[in-house]
Amino acid sequence: MTTSQLIQDRKPGAARREGRPGIALAVIAACQLMVVLDATIVNIALPHIQAALDFSTTDLTWVVSAYTLTFGGLLLLGGRAGDILGRRRVFMTGILLFTLASLLGGLAQEPWQLLAARVLQGMGGAIASPTSLALITTTFPEGPERNRAFGVFAAVSAGGGAIGLLAGGMLTEWLDWRWVLFVNVPIGLLIAVLTPLYINESERHTGRFDIAGAATSTAGMALLVYGFIRAADEGWRDNLTIGSFAAAVVLLLAFAFIESRAKEPITPLRMFADRNRSGTYVIMLSLAAAMFGMFFYIVLFVQNVLGYSPIEAGLAFLPVTVVIAVGAGLSQRFLPVLGPKPFMVAGSTLALIGLAWQALISSDSTYVGGVLGPMLVFGFGMGLNFVTLTVTAVSGVAHHEAGAASGLLNTTQQVGGSLGLSILTTVFGSASRNEAEKQVPRFLAEGSPEQKAEFAKTHQLPAPWGHEVLAQGISMGFVAAAAMAVLALLTAGLVIKVRKSDLEALSGTAGPAIG
Template identity: 50%
Template sequence: MTCQLMLVLDATIVNIALPKIRDSLHFSEASQSWVLNAYTLAFGGLLLLGGRAGDILGRRRMFVSGVLVFTVASFIGGLAVDSNMLLASRALQGVGAAMAGPSMLALIITTFPEGAPRVKAMSLFTAVSSAGGSVGLLLGGMLTTWGSWRLVMYINVPIGAAAAFAAYKLLNESPKAQGRFDVPGAVTSVLGMSSLVYGFINASEHGWSDSVTRGAFVAAVVLLTAFVVTESRVEFPVFPLRLLKDSTRARGYGSYVLLVGAMFSMFYFMPQFMQRVLGYSPIKSGLAFLPLTATLFAISRFVPKLLPRFGPRPLIAVGTALISGALLWLAQISPDSGFTGSLLVPFLMFGLGGGIAFSPIALNIMAGLAPRDSGAGSGLMQACQQIGAALGIAVLVTVSTSAEKGGHDPNPAVNFTHGLGTGLTVGSAIAFVVFLISLTLRPKAPAGGAGAAPTPIPVTE
């Protein structure tokens, strides 16, 4: 769980520090999002290969190796002297995270049997995963205010070194599976997703008619098509297409992508609004997320008791409705908005919704997986999280930047807030789509006891 928190918060810990990083290393308004996307794309794109590598080479070996790569990359990032060096270190962090992440989750799945132990373990995992974003904002604010933006990179060095040493000493190696690596599948997925996100980011800077933008989208279509064709033909695919034959699991993966993308719109936009418009310091911006984080962790403790009684459908529906409503509420803010009057209540709604929704979605994805698919299934779930974050930020930054450029108010803060509100409105709509997906699940009869495990819910076709 400590390692998972480190990997997840690294996707947002730099958000608070972005204004400082932008000024120090001379990023443009749109290209600064690559500080986040370089990490999330490498992480998400390579997770499938990382899961397969853990099955073949041993999960403890991949876990320790990944944490060490992540730790070294963090140290290099702290030393960055220009934007290219920082982006390269962020991508290398993503590689290390992709090596460690799937083995970690696969160990949880294989260690805790379905039933009360699995429900409790996965509830804790999803709580750390979903709250890690806001924890990163809080920690990033503290480090940036008290020291330098470089500390958001250096903080991983002692934690990562300790985690790697403890894992080597305390974890047992898993049995190694037979098979080969699907390198073509991993390469085409990474390049395809990178092209797609680059197309959105380039569009925000140079427009949708730009030749580079169009070329990026064409490349994305070709590469992702090649990825699907490759996975349908190879003997040992990095992404077994059979995992999507279960409609409940397939919709769970889709919901994970969409919901993470919607949630990261808030984690990306609100710290900038607080610092650029409201004049908050980095640490004050981070502390503003404390009610959200506390609420999310608190409600996550009750999910293991609620799931057996109500089943996943109502929890996912209520949680996503709260997230959608919170984002729509935040979209109405203005430069004159205050924290207590305009931000506190939607922050609490957001934390409540995240704590309720994520664990049922994750359990629907992982329930019923065969042991041979635990690495691929867990890797794909984490890939959905990272790709959702990358695509969500890319799409919503494009929407926000276009709306901001269309503003005609002489006050730049008004135009920026208008663009932010437009981006959050789109994020709210994305979360609402997940709410609609949850309504297609058939209601589950209440389980007999608090310790019962949720089973996959058949979907009405």
């Protein structure tokens, strides 16, 4: 057979080098890692970004929020686009947009340029991420092989935040803050080159884009997050705070109405009819909310209270990645035998214990006792949950809706993280102000003249009182995070129900039913 005949016989969209699933999985996992870690890689570089581009403290928070809100808000539309236009095509489009936005962000000379680049990054991530998960369902057959692929994907998703903190510290301290964005450029280009070589194109489906649904959901979630952030500074009686919450409720109700009437919604509401799938969304939302808050505030603690450098702060999170991977591997190995419920219950319980332990943090806490111990417990619990939630959420979904299902799962993670961080910020702000008011009399009695002058100038408490205020705010924030973990545990225990058919689908063979 000649080369021309081989080309003619090839299916449209077929990979040019088939038969290497390991490389295909590596390409998909690399995309997910890049997208996930970009939500945290800039965290440690924020002080350097503020100094270089002259951000105000308030505006600086949008360097993180502009990415996570756009990413989470457009994930549903990104998953739908893959179903309609072809997942490999959409996957590559998202990667190239993400890569271009990273380059523009690294070159930014003004604050608005960086924020615009972060919005574009979020759009690229929202296009690529749900498509990458859906590509696993079309690349690997259902059963142990697909479960192993899901295990790798879930471990990357779970550990990406901690890896981002480590990478951000190394790049910021050894090179420059701009490299936390530039690093995506060569990786993104390599993924774009390898994708058509090793990943097949999926079957395209006719359909329409639910622009109204995407717009109302994105705007509604953004206003909800903004309302909590606004409340942290201005209080709950502020007119703009109240208005943001009211508008968010209206838009989210409009989203639900639009989806119930749309012929081809980005979120088919029938997916929520399955109690296991609905339960996984609630658990993911709750635990992601706690996890994002944990990373953000522990970064503040280790740098501002313990005095860690950027790279030391990044290294402080490395053990979390290890235990997440261990937990993910354990759940992957025994999931077909035990089913999802035991891992969801155990994982949520460990997450709750870790967060409750972190709520005991104070200005006198050490890294080992106050940070590392609870983070390891929390991380292992998250590892048990991530593979389990991922497999359960897409199990039994029709191939043509796999993109929407995976997009919804990723949306709950990103939106949960954004909402959780904003809620914890509200609690943190209130607790910090209360602690500061308690410390003022002590400060006025014990502070030196220089300290009193500085206090009058900045209206902030200097160290050591500042450390106590920060630690108290973080401690109360983790109380709120523990409440989120309680919701996840109750959902795992009361909603999730393991069925024999679920176990058979997970293992590929008949197995005993577990109630």
